[in-house]
Amino acid sequence: MLSKAKHLFKKIEQMNKFIIILIFTIAVLSANAQHSREIAEGLAREAKKAYQQGDNKTTERLCLEAIDVDSTFVNPYLMLMNIYYSYGYYKETEFYVKKLIRNNPDDYVEIYYVLANIVIQDKRYEEAIANLEKYFSYPTDQLKSAQLAKKLLLDAEFAKEAIKNPVPFAPENLGDAVNSEYDEYLPSLSVDGQMLVTTVQVPKTYEAWGEKPYQEDFFISYLNNGIWSTAQGMAEINTLQNEGAQAISPDGKFLYFTACNRQDGLGECDLYYSEWTGVKWSTPQNLGAPVNSPYWDSQPSISSDGKSLYFASTRDPQSDKPNLYVSTKTSSGRWGIPEKLPIGINTDFAEQFPFIHSDNKTLYFGSNGLPSFGGFDLYMVQKQENGEWGEVKNLGYPINTENNELSLIVNSFGDQAYFASNRDGGYGKQDIYKFELYENARPDMVSYLKGIVYDAETNEPLIADFELIDIAKDEKIIVAKSDSKGKFLVALPSGIDYALNVAKNGYLFYSESFLMKDNENKEPFLLDVPLKKVKVGETVVLKNIFFETDSYVLKEGSISELKTLLGFMNTNPKLNIEISGHTDNVGSKTHNQELSLNRAKSVFDYLVKNNISENRLSFVGYADDQPIDSNETEKGRANNRRTEFKIVE
Template sequence: MKKPVLLFLLLACHTFLRAQAVTYETAKKKAKASFDEALNAMRNYQPAQALRSLEEAIKIEPNFADAYGQMGLTYSELKDYPNAIKAFEKLKSIDEAGLAPVMLSYARALAGMGNFVQALAIVNQYSTPQRQSPLVKSLKANFEFAVQAATNVPFQPHNLGPGINTKDPEYFPSATIDGKTLVFTRRVGGRNEDFYISQWDSAAQSWGAAKDMGEPVNTEFNEGAQNISQDGSMLVYTGCDFPNGRGSCDLYVSLRNKDGGWLPPQNMGAPINTRGWDSQPCLAPDNQTLYFTRATTDAGYDIFMSQRKPDGSWDVPVRLDSNINTPGNETTPFIHADNQTLFFASNGHPGYGGMDIFYSRRQPNGQWGPAVNLGFPINTIDEDASLFVAADGKTAFFASDRSDSRGALDIYSFELYPAARPLQTLYVTGFVYDVKSNAHLQATLDLIDLQTGLVIASVKSDADGHYLVPLPVGKDYAFNVNKPGYLFYSGNFSLKTTIGDTPTTQNIPLQPIATDAVTILHNIFFDNKAYALEPGSLPELDRLVQLLQDNPGLHIEISGHTDNVGSDKDNQLLSENRAKAVVNYLQQKGIAATRLQAKGYGKTKPIADNGSEEGRAKNRRTEVRITGVQ
């Protein structure tokens, strides 16, 4: 959208009263003509032509103050702040008083180069009781924030190159969790928005030539602001003024088919879409939570969240709380693969000017923490938004019209500084199957933070049983797989010290509920030689409670097992007490004692070699065996 040219015409009607400066009134006729040409070029949004005309005017009149002032304004419009500062400072050297009409633009140019101290000083000088406009107040607040922040953050952006960027604008990048697929929006010919897709070339260590995604996703209408799911199975995006739309802009979803193509997109419908503006969607890594931007009647643009219901439909969207949303505008939400870090843009939180990019961490209670500004020069005095961070937690992608762009907006990457990084996120993939028939199963896979008990991801395997679950590094997790009619599967991932980037493949066997079916509870924890349940055991115990509540005719035996270290007597007693501790917990949760048995087997039923620590750890276990189904 083009900006008004009123700012650029300011000097046309202003006479600089300086003894040594040349004004429009005192300039030579040819200099005046060139100056008039510059103003006309700005009226027609031709800043490059305007600068050429101003240079001509200055050649004729080297002290043409009006021309230097207009040149500073024009360079500022182009975000060429170094040259804007040169022009303003030349004006100042001719006659300092002549700088008055453009002081705020001069201050913005200084701030654009990170000189916030001097920029604030100029705004304070300008800010008299008679000059307390909203612009003055906002600039002062922005520059005071910047001065207080003081330290710049590391930022070295890298253009993604000719495989991605062209003379046309490219923006809204998003990638899959394996880092192999990049999808973005391109405005073709400056008019039609379509999606393009690129694959990572590991040999060349660069992105391959992007291809038009084609039908049925791309159409004659504008598609934009897309997000590809972490597993690559879904594409959510914005479509505006579509024939089947509910409002000005709606959210749509397309699913990947078995052949690797895409199915015809579907309008996500109510309650996601309204008669207003709904846009900029982003899926959580488990594909069960959707974040997006909605125009509101009371607070501009805000970020909303909706969760998927068991039947596949979406629940009524909820507006995120005041740690995220403000009376200003919040846009471009992006939830990282760790499902713990939310990035978004806002002009309502304290920042450097325009829209800034912020991040918020999910707290132990599940709520979002305070918004943190990403800092300068990632954020600038201009509009900054639409950040995507890869699963590695450090590679960030964004769109910018920097000086080395190949056209308008290009997509860049940079290494996000450590304090702002989300958790590096690996993933486990495979399929779920019936242990007796080997049939692949649709099931629910939950990744649970053992420290907080929070479900980090809840993923459903597809019709063929295949799944992908994100694994944020730095924590220990329970990994439970559930399906009605089956014993749940209990797994564990200890990732507190994992630094590598290798994904895990794991096919999950599920035991049909039947007498003598057995499963190991890998997330029941006791201290060494103790039988008091540790807090990390509670998520799995509660999962067992739920299984018994869902199957009221189920009777089970809880068995304790030890390694061969220590006396037989001590091991037998320890195993019995540990089994009893689990049974006691189940009874406290309302499970009838008649349905439960506790039995200790000591070291008598090893499942691994006691000659290694790894084997002994496997032998120290708690099992569930079905003793009856009524």
């Protein structure tokens, strides 16, 4: 990022360039004019000098005097148009544009493109279309803005129809704990929705000559009982320079952000990260190549599994505008070479502020190259089952307007979106708002698992390894650690059955399953994990060992748990275990005894087949003799149907 004005590629900047071109072109024509207008030309020359010096007040006064002297002289009109447009005075700009067209309807073709840009700000799409059609009626070699005019025509035709079908949109300010008299923007949210990080423009404590009087810093707020705490500066990360355009990882442990012109930087702006240790944020580190380049790299967004990093970059040598890229972690844990997202998402214009939802497949972003209501609009696109991106969708009016809408984020459940706005009724300049996201713009719902790992005897928190595994694919989705306070937080996208394994040297591992393939869980999983020290008599329930009903044949989904048990036996070569099978009380005692024994033997056979000595293993069936829950309910009976192992001498 970091200066917003420098990198947003606003439509105003584009328009000013074309009006300036007109000014200098017409200046040559007027020098050869045959009519005497010495006084008006003199005033216009003085106005031009004032304009070039940035003195807009003097420019305006001299231009108005020149028009009074000679109302047919073009140059002062164009300078007035440029000034008024740059300040957003569209009615005044339109007045002088139309006056110029009345006096010289065919002499200055670009003026029709200018007028279309103005009236689209007022949602007068039919009028914009008419002016653009007039523009394209002239010979092609006269059209200096043909590419931009084609895009504007596409926008006007899209907006004319789309505005007839507004979407629900009721923004709610997050309040004065998060917002202040300053600019707050670019919110980022942890997967549990309880940690909010924003970029804030704060006054500089020291202002060097020629520098802007503010800097961008990070502020963090926490949600407690539905109330946001007062935002505090992130002292370990903030510096006297700018930090901005951040993304908090869904587990709240990593902050990825943008910093520019740093001594360790590779380009104009680079991506950095800091890690939460449980006590403080670590010293930020440059992500290095190949993520960073000699160009402008900014606006990161990290996937919920921590394996994909989306960002905006100007590294494409064929364009000076930012497009969207993604870097994927390799099997070695290093970031791979970034790949540019495909055409359809990226355009010949600018794409910025990607946000990958924690479902790992819904991407929101800003663009001024796709059909829009004018300027930058917000879009969404979803990755399909085959890995290809689907159709890009405009989020609609009034989420998008004729102004620039650049970024938003969506909570894990997919029903609330957050964005920044300087709309009336705020606490200062830009504030953070949220709104309920309408159904068709929502991502897949994502739940989360949150808890603490601790010693079962002492209750002391533990730093432990945990793995979240896709049972069907036997694929590790997340490999991480609890922090120094034992805390962990993991996103659980719907549509997948998960196995959780938590382990620490000197302790028995802990397993749990979260079956979400066929249903969406709208409630988070809150789970405290007591780890037992390895000692004789301690047991572990193998919650991810699965059998078909009334069968002892292991289901394929059991493989991840079997591998975990195998790894535990190899890590602890002196341990001996008893594998036991258990049933509920449904069926005969004889049948349940045989079934429980054979199920235990299936696990025994797997370990023996994978080179664990039979001398270290035994197996037994207990039928329904050792229930751990009531057999009066289906849930209780399900808990009683289990496979365990116990440490024996």
